[in-house]
Amino acid sequence: MITETLSSPGIESRHAMTRVFLKWGSLALLVAASLYLILALYVQREFVFAMLFLVLTASAVAVFVSRKLYAHRYIFPAIAGMGLFVIFPLMYTVGIGFTNYSASNLLSFEQVQDNLLSRSYQSGSVRYEFDAYKTPDGYVLYLEGDHQDLITPPIDLAAGETRAPLFPATSVPEGKPLQIRDVIKLRQDLAGLKLITDDNRELSQATLRSFAAIHPQFTLHDNGTLTNTQTDVTYFPNHDIGFYVSAEGEKLVPGWTVNIGWDNYLKVVTDPSIRGPFFQIFVWTLTFAVATVIFTLALGLLLANLLQWDQIRGKGFYRTMLILPYAVPAFISILVFKGLFNQNFGEINLVLESLFGVRPDWFSDPTLARSMILIVNTWLGYPYMMLLCMGLLQAIPRDLYEASAMDGAGPVNNLFNITLPLMIKPLMPLLIASFAFNFNNFVLIALLTGGAPDILGASTPAGTTDLLVSYTYRIAFQDSGQNFGLAAAIATAIFVVVGALSLINLKLSKIKV
Numbered sequence: 001m002i003t004e005t006l007s008s009p010g011i012e013s014r015h016a017m018t019r020v021f022l023k024w025g026s027l028a029l030l031v032a033a034s035l036y037l038i039l040a041l042y043v044q045r046e047f048v049f050a051m052l053f054l055v056l057t058a059s060a061v062a063v064f065v066s067r068k069l070y071a072h073r074y075i076f077p078a079i080a081g082m083g084l085f086v087i088f089p090l091m092y093t094v095g096i097g098f099t100n101y102s103a104s105n106l107l108s109f110e111q112v113q114d115n116l117l118s119r120s121y122q123s124g125s126v127r128y129e130f131d132a133y134k135t136p137d138g139y140v141l142y143l144e145g146d147h148q149d150l151i152t153p154p155i156d157l158a159a160g161e162t163r164a165p166l167f168p169a170t171s172v173p174e175g176k177p178l179q180i181r182d183v184i185k186l187r188q189d190l191a192g193l194k195l196i197t198d199d200n201r202e203l204s205q206a207t208l209r210s211f212a213a214i215h216p217q218f219t220l221h222d223n224g225t226l227t228n229t230q231t232d233v234t235y236f237p238n239h240d241i242g243f244y245v246s247a248e249g250e251k252l253v254p255g256w257t258v259n260i261g262w263d264n265y266l267k268v269v270t271d272p273s274i275r276g277p278f279f280q281i282f283v284w285t286l287t288f289a290v291a292t293v294i295f296t297l298a299l300g301l302l303l304a305n306l307l308q309w310d311q312i313r314g315k316g317f318y319r320t321m322l323i324l325p326y327a328v329p330a331f332i333s334i335l336v337f338k339g340l341f342n343q344n345f346g347e348i349n350l351v352l353e354s355l356f357g358v359r360p361d362w363f364s365d366p367t368l369a370r371s372m373i374l375i376v377n378t379w380l381g382y383p384y385m386m387l388l389c390m391g392l393l394q395a396i397p398r399d400l401y402e403a404s405a406m407d408g409a410g411p412v413n414n415l416f417n418i419t420l421p422l423m424i425k426p427l428m429p430l431l432i433a434s435f436a437f438n439f440n441n442f443v444l445i446a447l448l449t450g451g452a453p454d455i456l457g458a459s460t461p462a463g464t465t466d467l468l469v470s471y472t473y474r475i476a477f478q479d480s481g482q483n484f485g486l487a488a489a490i491a492t493a494i495f496v497v498v499g500a501l502s503l504i505n506l507k508l509s510k511i512k513v
Helices: 002-043 047-065 076-096 109-117 180-185 187-191 263-270 272-307 315-327 330-340 347-356 366-395 398-406 411-439 442-448 468-477 484-508
Strands: 120-135 138-144 163-165 194-196 202-207 210-216 218-220 226-228 234-238 243-246
Touching (some): 002 047, 076 484, 109 218, 109 226, 120 202, 180 187, 187 202, 272 366, 315 366, 330 366, 330 442, 366 411
Antiparallel strands (some): 194 202, 202 210, 218 226
C-alpha cells in the first residue's frame, strides 16, 4: 500500500505530461499543415483562399490556446464550418457580382500577359523540306533550303531527345531516306523536336515533310503595350474592361478579371434584353413558390382530415400509400411525369385525346408548361404537408369541435374558425421553409422542362418556365459567354429577395425572430 501511494503521484504526473504533449503536438501538426496549405495557395496566387485559411488558423490557435476563450472551444468548429461553407461562399459570390468574371475573363493580368507572350507562330518564308535517315547511332535529319542545306547529328528519338543542333551540310547522308509511312510513325517524336541553327533560331516541324522557323507572336514594350509581330498591330491594356485592345477596337482573348462596380446589377435593370426576361422570370418564380405552398398545404390538409375520420377503415394502408410519393426519389418521379406528359406518346395525352379529343402541347405552350410544373410539384410536395398537418391535427382538443357542433357549426366553419387558427402559427416557419425551397427548386425545372419554351428576344438563355435559380445557372454555364459575374449578381438578388420575403412572412405571422 505504501509503494502504491508513493508511486501514484509519479504516474499522474506522467499522464499529465502525456496529455500536454499530445495536445500541443496535435496543435503544432494542425498549424504546420495549415501553414503549408496557405503557402501553397499563396504560390498559386489564390490570395482570397489563402487569407481565409489564415484567418481560420489564427482563430483556432487563439481559441485553443487562450484561457479567456476556453468556453468557445466547443462552439468554434460549428462557427468555423459556418464561416467556411456559408458566409465565405456568400461573400465570394457577392464579390464576383462586382467583376467581369466570365469564360473570357478568368485570369489575372499577369497570367494573361504571360499567356500572350508564350504564343508563337511558324514562319512561312523560313521553311526547309527534310528527309530522315536511320543510322546505327540514331536518326539524321537532312534539311534542304533555298540558300543552304542543313544536317543534324544522330538523334536518339527513342530516348526522348527534344533538341538538336543544325550544321551546314556538305553532302547528302548515305542510304535511303525513310518512306512517308515511316515518318508518320515518328510524327509524335518529330513534333516535339526543336532544331537549333548556328544563329540560335529554332525550327520545328510544320508538316510531315518540312520544318519552319518559330517566332514569338507578341512583343512586349516598356509602356505595357503588345505588338503582333505577324500583323504589326499594337494592343493597349484596357483595365476598365479587362482586355488588350487595338486602336480599331479589336480585343485579344483571353482577358483578365477587373472590378466593374455595379454594372452587372444595373444591367439587370437597364438592359431591355435582360430586364424583360428577368422580371418575367421573377414574377413566375414568386407565383410558383406561393402557389406550390398553397396547393400542397390544401391537398395535404384535406388528406390529413380524411385520414382522421373515424369511419374510414384501413387507415394504415391509406397512410402508407399516400406517403409513397415522398419516399420515391424526386428525380425518378420527375422523369416519370416527363414521360407521362409527353405530347406524342405520353399516357396523359392519350387519355385526353380518347375522352375529349384534345392533345395539349405541355412542353410548347408556356401556360400549359407552367401548369404541368405546378401539378408535378404538388404531387411531390403534398406528403410532407400531410404529415405535418396530421401531427398538428392530433394536438387540437376534440372538445373544441364538440362545442362547435353544439352551436350548429359545419366543417367549413370548423376549418376557418378552429383548425386553421390553431395550426397556422406552428406551421408558418415550415411554410416559409417550403417557400424558400421551392423558390430555388432547380432540380424540378432542370429535369422536367429545362426552362423551355424559350423567351424570344432575350440576350441571355431564358425560358418561360425558368426559375431565377435555373436562369442564373443557364447564364453561368450554358451561355456562350458564361458570364459568371452577371450570374453572381442575380444570385445575390435571389438571396436578398428570399431573405426579405421570409422576414416579412415571419413578421406578418407575429413570430419573434
